[in-house]
Amino acid sequence: MQKRLITEQLARRVVRPRARDTYKGSFGHVLVVGGNDQYGGAGIMSAGAAVHAGAGLVTLATRPVNFTPLHTRYPEVMAIDYTDHKMLAELITGATVVVIGPGLGTDQESAETLEFTLTHVTDQQTVVIDGSALTLLAAEKKIEWPASHIILTPHEMEFARLSKLKIAAQTPEAIQSYMNTLPTGTILVHKSARTTLYTPGSQDYWQNTTGNPGQATGGTGDTLTGIIAAFAAQFGWSEEAIAAAVFTHSAVADQLAETEYVTLPTMVIDHVSAYMRQLSRP
Ligand SMILES: NC(=O)C1=CN([C@@H]2O[C@H](COP(=O)(O)OP(=O)(O)OC[C@H]3O[C@@H](n4cnc5c(N)ncnc54)[C@H](OP(=O)(O)O)[C@@H]3O)[C@@H](O)[C@H]2O)[C@@H](O)CC1
Numbered sequence: 001m002q003k004r005l006i007t008e009q010l011a012r013r014v015v016r017p018r019a020r021d022t023y024k025g026s027f028g029h030v031l032v033v034g035g036n037d038q039y040g041g042a043g044i045m046s047a048g049a050a051v052h053a054g055a056g057l058v059t060l061a062t063r064p065v066n067f068t069p070l071h072t073r074y075p076e077v078m079a080i081d082y083t084d085h086k087m088l089a090e091l092i093t094g095a096t097v098v099v100i101g102p103g104l105g106t107d108q109e110s111a112e113t114l115e116f117t118l119t120h121v122t123d124q125q126t127v128v129i130d131g132s133a134l135t136l137l138a139a140e141k142k143i144e145w146p147a148s149h150i151i152l153t154p155h156e157m158e159f160a161r162l163s164k165l166k167i168a169a170q171t172p173e174a175i176q177s178y179m180n181t182l183p184t185g186t187i188l189v190h191k192s193a194r195t196t197l198y199t200p201g202s203q204d205y206w207q208n209t210t211g212n213p214g215q216a217t218g219g220t221g222d223t224l225t226g227i228i229a230a231f232a233a234q235f236g237w238s239e240e241a242i243a244a245a246v247f248t249h250s251a252v253a254d255q256l257a258e259t260e261y262v263t264l265p266t267m268v269i270d271h272v273s274a275y276m277r278q279l280s281r282p
């Protein structure tokens with residue numbers, strides 16, 4: 001396996017200045033499905049990150065208990081109850097990118113929401129599968145993977161559940177062998193202190209060059225899903241766009257780490273737009 005590095009130069013190729021003749025519809029609609037009664041913050045951070053990273057429209061499908069905190073913190077985000085399947089189906093149809101899993105939980109209602117979402121997405125859409133959705137997919141054999149562009153964002157334990165590879169056995173070669181069993185059109189973001197990206201059939205993998213231990217806080221991965229979704233919604237689904245999102249998420253944290261001991265997910269959300277502006281300058 002050949003290792004390639006995700007650099008600022010790559011991120012600059014993706015994050016270009018916005019064209020003048022545009023409107024919110026030009027930058028995609030991100031739908032985040034997540035945040036149960038216990039993990040509302042995960043859905044809120046994912047949706048908040050998507051807005052701040054430039055998605056034109058963002059909706060959070062969550063439990064109603066999360067509506068008020070969501071709107072207090074991020075009034076730009078629209079909200080629906082994910083148990084309302086008629087509304088959920090409509091929102092999925094209109095979405096450019098669907099994120100499923102941050103804070104979704106693993107009970108019966110979570111599993112039903114996951115199955116409903118995955119059966120309603122089309123092959124034109126991008127689906128980011130994270131957190132509880134990965135844990136459910138690993139456990140419930142009856143849930144089928146959609147024929148969409150898929151981005152998987154497991155941490156090492158979620159990847160272990162999915163691939164049956166123990167954390168110590170997750171070498172680039174072993175991860176690639178597992179990836180070769182998945183459909184083309186899947187990107188794996190294997191999250192760790194040194195996050196790496198894989199695609200089926202590839203001879204090489206990408207390693208991120210940004211990131212610091214100040215990011216070891218609950219919610220950092222939830223925030224990453226929103227940034228990845230916003231990048232896919234604005235810049236299109238490609239390995240380069242997803243790599244740029246991974247780079248940007250941790251580059252913002254690295255800038256914050258110059259003065260902060262912990263780089264909280266909500267701090268990263270607050271600073272991501274300024275960093276993207278920096279990237280887009282000639
Ligand atoms: N504010 C909110 O609403 C938040 C909501 N959240 C939501 O919670 C849901 C559950 O997600 P989760 O990641 O917290 O739990 P789970 O899937 O059980 O994994 C943890 C287990 O894996 C192990 N482990 C080993 N290596 C690891 C690694 N590199 N990275 C991480 N873990 C590693 C670890 O080992 P240990 O720490 O015990 O040593 C432990 O045994 C999910 O939907 C998520 O979105 C969270 O984001 C937090 C903020």
Ligand SMILES: Nc1ncnc2c1ncn2[C@@H]1O[C@H](COP(=O)(O)OP(=O)(O)O)[C@@H](O)[C@H]1O
Nearest residue numbers: 155191192193211212213216218219220221222
């Ligand atoms: N020591 C570290 N150095 C760099 N990045 C880290 C470190 N620890 C965690 N991260 C990053 O934090 C995120 C953790 O993701 P995840 O465990 O899914 O968080 P959560 O589900 O709590 O939001 C990943 O993007 C990972 O790369």
Ligand SMILES: [Mg+2]
Nearest residue numbers: 131155221222
């Ligand atoms: Mg996570």
